[in-house]
Amino acid sequence: xxxxxxxxxxxxxxxxxxxxxxxxxxxxxxxxxxxxxxxxxxxxxxxxxxxxxxxxxxxxxxxxxxxxxxxxxxxxxxxxxxxxxxxxxxxxxxxxxxxxxxxxxxxxxxxxxxxxxxxxxxxxxxxxxxxxxxxxxxxxxxxxxxxxxxxxxxxxxxxxxxxxxxxxxxxxxxxxxxxxxxxxxxxxxxxxxxxxxxxxxxxxxxxxxxxxxxxxxxxxxxxxxxxxxxxxxxxxxxxxxxxxxxxxxxxxxxxxxxxxxxxxxxxxxxxxxxxxxxxxxxxxxxxxxxxxxxxxxxxxxxxxxxxxxxxxxxxxxxxxxxxxxxxxxxxxxxx
Amino acid sequence: xxxxxxxxxxxxxxxxxxxxxxxxxxxxxxxxxxxxxxxxxxxxxxxxxxxxxxxxxxxxxxxxxxxxxxxxxxxxxxxxxxxxxxxxxxxxxxxxxxxxxxxxxxxxxxxxxxxxxxxxxxxxxxxxxxxxxxxxxxxxxxxxxxxxxxxxxxxxxxxxxxxxxxxxxxxxxxxxxxxxxxxxxxxxxxxxxxxxxxxxxxxxxxxxxxxxxxxxxxxxxxxxxxxxxxxxxxxxxxxxxxxxxxxxxxxxxxxxxxxxxxxxxxxxxxxxxxxxxxxxxxxxxxxxxxxxxxxxxxxxxxxxxxxxxxxxxxxxxxxxxxxxxxxxxxxxxxx
Ligand SMILES: CC(C)[C@H](C(=O)O)[C@@H](O)C(=O)O
Ligand SMILES: CC(C)[C@H](C(=O)O)[C@@H](O)C(=O)O
Numbered sequence: 001x002x003x004x005x006x007x008x009x010x011x012x013x014x015x016x017x018x019x020x021x022x023x024x025x026x027x028x029x030x031x032x033x034x035x036x037x038x039x040x041x042x043x044x045x046x047x048x049x050x051x052x053x054x055x056x057x058x059x060x061x062x063x064x065x066x067x068x069x070x071x072x073x074x075x076x077x078x079x080x081x082x083x084x085x086x087x088x089x090x091x092x093x094x095x096x097x098x099x100x101x102x103x104x105x106x107x108x109x110x111x112x113x114x115x116x117x118x119x120x121x122x123x124x125x126x127x128x129x130x131x132x133x134x135x136x137x138x139x140x141x142x143x144x145x146x147x148x149x150x151x152x153x154x155x156x157x158x159x160x161x162x163x164x165x166x167x168x169x170x171x172x173x174x175x176x177x178x179x180x181x182x183x184x185x186x187x188x189x190x191x192x193x194x195x196x197x198x199x200x201x202x203x204x205x206x207x208x209x210x211x212x213x214x215x216x217x218x219x220x221x222x223x224x225x226x227x228x229x230x231x232x233x234x235x236x237x238x239x240x241x242x243x244x245x246x247x248x249x250x251x252x253x254x255x256x257x258x259x260x261x262x263x264x265x266x267x268x269x270x271x272x273x274x275x276x277x278x279x280x281x282x283x284x285x286x287x288x289x290x291x292x293x294x295x296x297x298x299x300x301x302x303x304x305x306x307x308x309x310x311x312x313x314x315x316x317x318x319x320x321x322x323x324x325x326x327x328x329x330x331x332x333x334x335x
Numbered sequence: 336x337x338x339x340x341x342x343x344x345x346x347x348x349x350x351x352x353x354x355x356x357x358x359x360x361x362x363x364x365x366x367x368x369x370x371x372x373x374x375x376x377x378x379x380x381x382x383x384x385x386x387x388x389x390x391x392x393x394x395x396x397x398x399x400x401x402x403x404x405x406x407x408x409x410x411x412x413x414x415x416x417x418x419x420x421x422x423x424x425x426x427x428x429x430x431x432x433x434x435x436x437x438x439x440x441x442x443x444x445x446x447x448x449x450x451x452x453x454x455x456x457x458x459x460x461x462x463x464x465x466x467x468x469x470x471x472x473x474x475x476x477x478x479x480x481x482x483x484x485x486x487x488x489x490x491x492x493x494x495x496x497x498x499x500x501x502x503x504x505x506x507x508x509x510x511x512x513x514x515x516x517x518x519x520x521x522x523x524x525x526x527x528x529x530x531x532x533x534x535x536x537x538x539x540x541x542x543x544x545x546x547x548x549x550x551x552x553x554x555x556x557x558x559x560x561x562x563x564x565x566x567x568x569x570x571x572x573x574x575x576x577x578x579x580x581x582x583x584x585x586x587x588x589x590x591x592x593x594x595x596x597x598x599x600x601x602x603x604x605x606x607x608x609x610x611x612x613x614x615x616x617x618x619x620x621x622x623x624x625x626x627x628x629x630x631x632x633x634x635x636x637x638x639x640x641x642x643x644x645x646x647x648x649x650x651x652x653x654x655x656x657x658x659x660x661x662x663x664x665x666x667x668x669x670x
Pocket of ligand 1: 262
C-alpha cells in the first residue's frame with residue numbers, strides 16, 4: 001500500500017503527548033502515512049503571527065489535503081484570532097461532524113443507548129466574526145446565514161446519513177424568533193429533505209430540541225444545525241454520552257479535511273502523562289476512513305474498544321466500574 | 336388583607352384549563368387577588384392585530400403591574416410577531432428567572448440534587464428582532480449587547496442570589512469567539528461581581544458550561560447569561576430536572592412583572608383535562624412572593640409538594656414510581 005501524505009500539528013498543552021500516542025497507535029495498527037509536521041498555535045502566535053499559523057503550513061495543507069490536528073492554545077488578550085475558526089474559513093471546512101456515542105458499560109453514562117451524530121455548519125452564523133462597537137455602550141455581532149452555505153451542510157448531513165446507514169436527519173433552528181436567518185436554514189432543510197425520501201426528516205425548535213437531546217438522546221440519529229447551536233450542543237451531547245474527552249470530529253471541505261479531538265489543550269495537565277488520547281484517536285480513525293484506509297481504521301477502533309472493555313482508562317474516565325487505571329501513552333502501547 | 340389587583344390572560348390551547356386550575360388553587364390557598372382578565376393570543380392575532388394584544392390590555396398591565404399569563408399560540412405564517420417577545424420588550428421585562436429544581440424521588444430525574452436558577456437576559460441579544468435579507472441568498476440577524484442592559488441583568492442575578500441565600504453566580508458566554516459582544520457581557524459580569532464579595536462568582540465558555548450543566552447540574556447555583564443561551568439552556572435545565580412541564584418563570588421589569596409557565600400552549604392536548612398546571616402554578620407562586628403574599632405562597636407550594644409526594648401526577652409526569660394517575664383539575668382540587 002502506498003503511503004498517504006498527511007499534515008500533522010502537535011499543538012499545545014497536552015497536544016504533543018496525545019498526538020505522539022495517537023501516531024504510535026496508528027503505526028502499530030498498520031496505517032500507511034507519510035507525515036509532514038507543521039507548527040501552529042501558541043508559539044506561532046507569540047512570534048507575532050496573529051493567525052497562529054505560518055504561510056508554509058498553509059502550503060503543506062493545500063498539498064496533502066489531510067490535516068490531523070492536536071488541540072492548540074490561543075494566548076489570552078492581544079486580539080489573537082481563533083486558529084480553529086481561521087482554519088475552517090481559509091480551507092472552506094464547511095461541515096463539522098461530531099459523533100457522540102455511548103460506550104456503556106465500559107464508560108459510565110446516564111444514556112447508554114446514545115448514538116447521535118451532530119453535523120454542525122462550520123463557516124457561517126455568528127462565527128463570521130463581524131462585530132463592531134456602535135456606541136461606547138452598544139456592541140453588535142452579525143449572524144449570517146446563506147442559501148448556498150445551508151444547502152451544502154444540509155446535503156452533507158443527508159449524504160452522511162445515507163452513507164452510514166442512518167435513518168433520520170433532524171434539524172434544529174430557532175425560526176420562531178429568527179424568521180429570516182434560521183427561517184432560511186429550516187426552509188432549505190425542508191427542500192433538500194425532499195431529495196432523500198429514503199431518510200426520515202424532522203425539525204425541532206432548538207430550545208426544546210436541546211432539552212430533548214439532553215434528556216432522551218436515543219430519540220435522535222443525525223442532527224444538522226447552524227454553527228453556534230452545533231458548538232454548544234455537540235459539547236452537551238459528547239459529555240452526556242460519556243465525556244467530551246472521548247469525542248473526535250472531522251471538519252470537511254470541498255478539498256481539504258481536518259481531523260481533531262473536540263476538547264481543548266488543557267495546559268494545566270500538560271507533560272504529566274495524564275491526558276486521554278481517545279478524542280484525537282477517534283478523530284484519526286475518521287481520517288483513516290477518509291483516506292481509504294478503512295481496514296486499518298477498523299483494526300485501530302477495535303483495539304481501542306478492547307482497551308475500554310478491559311477497563312483500562314486514563315484518570316479522567318476512571319470509575320469504580322473499572323479495573324485498572326493507566327496513563328495515556330503506556331495504555332495505548334498495549335492496544 | 337387587601338386584595339392585590341393582577342392582570343390575567345387565559346391564553347390558548349391548554350392555557351384556559353391550567354389557568355382555571357391555578358386560580359382555583361390560589362383561591363383555595365387564601366390568595367387575595369382582584370383579577371382583571373385580558374384577551375391575548377390567537378384570537379387577537381387572527382382579528383388582524385399582529386402584536387397579539389389589544390391596547391386596553393396594555394392599560395390593564397400598566398395599571399396592575401402584575402401579569403399572570405397562560406401559554407399562547409402564535410398562528411403560523413402571516414408574519415405574526417411573538418407576543419412573548421413583544422410583551423418583554425414593551426414592558427421592559429429585562430430579567431427572566433427560571434428555577435430548575437429536582438423533586439426527587441417524587442418526580443423521576445437523573446439529577447436528584449439539582450437546584451439551579453437560570454437568570455436569562457430578556458431584551459437584547461439576537462432577540463432584538465433586527466433581521467434583513469442582504470441579497471436573495473444571504474440573510475443577517477443582529478446580535479446586540481449593551482452595557483446598561485448587561486449591568487441590569489448581572490446585578491439582578493447577584494441581588495437574587497443574596498435575597499435567596501444562594502452562594503454562587505456563574506456567567507456563561509462565548510467570548511472566545513464573540514470578543515466584543517459576549518466579551519462585554521463577561522467584562523461587566525466581572526465588574527459587578529466585585530460589588531458582591533459575599534457571593535462566589537465564575538465564568539464558563541457556554542459550550543463546555545452547557546455540557547457541564549447537562550451532566551453535573553449540582554455544580555451550579557445561579558447562572559446568568561445572554562438571552563439566546565438562556566432560552567436554550569433553561570429548557571435543557573428544566574427538562575433534566577424533571578420536565579419542562581414543571582417549571583415556572585418570572586419576567587421582571589422596573590415596574591411590571593409577568594409570571595408564566597416555561598412550556599407552550601400544546602394545542603393538541605387542549606380541552607382534554609390532560610394538562611399539568613404545575614408550571615403555571617409555580618409561576619403563580621413566584622407571583623405571590625412578588626406581591627407580598629409569601630405566606631399564601633408557602634401554603635400553596637407545600638400543598639403542591641404534598642400532592643407530588645402522594646404520587647398524584649398528570650399523565651406527562653406519571654411513572655412506575657407513582658401510585659395514582661389523575662387529571663389536571665381534579666388533582667388540584669385535592670391540594
Ligand atoms: C475553540 C473554539 C473556537 C471552538 C469553536 O467554538 O468552534 C471549539 O469550541 C469547538 O467547538 O471546536
Ligand atoms: C416562544 C418563544 C418566543 C420563547 C422564547 O424564545 O423566549 C420561549 O421559547 C421561551 O423560552 O419563553
